[in-house]
Amino acid sequence: MNVVFVEPAFPSNQREFVRGLQAVGARVHGVGERPYEWLDEELRSWLTDYVQIGSVTDTTALRQAVEHYQSRVWVDRLEATIESHILPTAEVREACGIPGTSRRTAWLCRDKPSMKHALAAAGVPTAATTAASTTEEITDFVARIGYPVIIKPRSGAGAQGTTKINNDTELVAAIESLGDADEVAVEEFVEGHEGFYDTLSIDGTAAHDFVCHYYPNVLEAMRTRWISPQFVSTNEVDAVGAYAQLKELGHRVNEVLGIGTSATHMEWFIGDRGLRFSEVGCRPSGVGSWDLYARGNEMDVYRGWAHAIVHGSSDQVSTRRFAAGMIALRPESDGVISGYSGVDEIWDRYGEWMIDDHFPAPGTGTQPVEAGYMANAWVRMKHPSYDTLRGMLDDVGRTVRVHAA
Structure with missing residues (x-):
């Protein structure tokens, strides 16, 4: 199968989708904004060929690149995984007669009022x-x-x-x-606890699904420096009754929006007025959440996505063995990072449960709070008990300090 993949090099985890496609037998034809020479040797080895264009959101340029490939091979799929790339890719997909997510679906997932009106009309609760x-x-x-x-x-x-x-x-x-x-x-504004429901869907049905919780809700986390926000992927997704309504409504969202074989990302709130969906994307979630799913479920999620795209089936099992989570660690002020305290203590305490961490070198300029969970320092961990993991992440937040001057 020949798959044209949009922007294989940036952001950094894009390469994992290319790796997955190549691993399941696809010939991957890249379209990106960087010169081919800038791609590292490993990434180049996974690509059959590559076309550089000025912007992958420029539908004219993207269509020309795809038609270039179509003049040489039969293109079976055209895929993108970044929010801003989804709609232009869908427009080119339809113009070039390639199967996959439709322009209507991509538009509804991009245009939030239209999405919510469509969901509400179908009985899916939204704000x-x-x-x-x-x-x-x-x-x-x-x-x-x-x-x-x-x-x-x-x-x-x-x-x-x-x-x-x-x-x-x-x-x-x-x-x-x-x-x-x-x-x-x-x-x-919907009051309640916030989380997200992600799937690898095949023909509209979740072949794999994952549930994450935010602590605290995103809007508060992205506006408050002293908070070390977390999101945690639970391994209790299949517990009887725990997420039955979320899964049922998630399937209904796929039906209403016309999402077939695709990754999905669905943000939700639950409070006094019940469960409500806030946003839906026909693409993978960001901020490294797929890496948490991989570690928590002992599976290669990127390969799983690729197998769904190329073969229309799943070849893996989600073990649900671990809960896995991330905590963002903010500098005490804007400026330049001068050092850290508490890092060795945390590794000594929880080393066997650490997935990885990121601590920019002293001298690195800080990023603003609103830049997101991975903008500065962070730690990722796993544990068989969701509640124990939550306590561990809280301890990291109390113990580690990012000093800045």
Whole structure:
């Protein structure tokens, strides 16, 4: 099978999808923004060939690259795994007559108000939402729904560019800060615990699924320096009744949005008003979560994805042996990292349960809190007990300090 894969080199874990495709027998034809010479020898060995273009989100350039390959071989699949690449890839896929995720599905997964309207119409619980391009549309929505609300880019992912609004004063300030933005999504703020449900789906059914929990919720984590936020993948996914509703609704989301054979990423909240979906992506989740799934389930998740794409089936078993999680460690202030304390202590205490860690060298400039979970230092761990793992990660957060000047 010939698979055209969009942007094999960046971000760094993109290479793992290429490796997986090559491992299950595909000939991988890359399209990326970097010169071929910049790719390392191992990555080049997994690629059958490679075309460089200026931007992989430029549908004209991407289509030309795909048509170049089609003039030489039969292209069976065209795949992308990054949020901003999904819609342009789907547009080129349809234009070139290649099977896979449709433009409609990609659009619904990218355009948050349209997605939520489609899900709500099908009975999938979501936060109330609207797309707004004028001050009047925003204030009318707030008048109907009440505070708090959130405002974010219509095609935003996660908490990126998201602002929580609690009163009229904050609303006025948020509207003024939007500047020349053409349109935004305005949503009811859902109170409750937040997590995400990820799958490797084949013909719309989850062949593998994974459940993660955020501590605390993302919006708070991305706005508060002193918090060392975590997300933890549970190994209790198959416990009787524990996640039955989440799995049922996840399958319904696939049906409504038309997601067939694809990775999926579904953000959810659960609180006094029950379970609600907030965002859905027809792509893998980010921030290294697939590495946690691999360690927790003793499987090669990237190869599993590739086997689904190439062969339409699964060749692995999720063992559910370990819960696996990550804790982000923020510098005490912005500036330059001057050193760390507590790292050796943590390794001495939990060495057998450590997956890996990342501590930028002293002298490295810090990244802002809102840059995300992997922007500065972090630690990843596993344990057979979910509750024990949570306690271990809390201990890391109390013990390790990132000093900055």
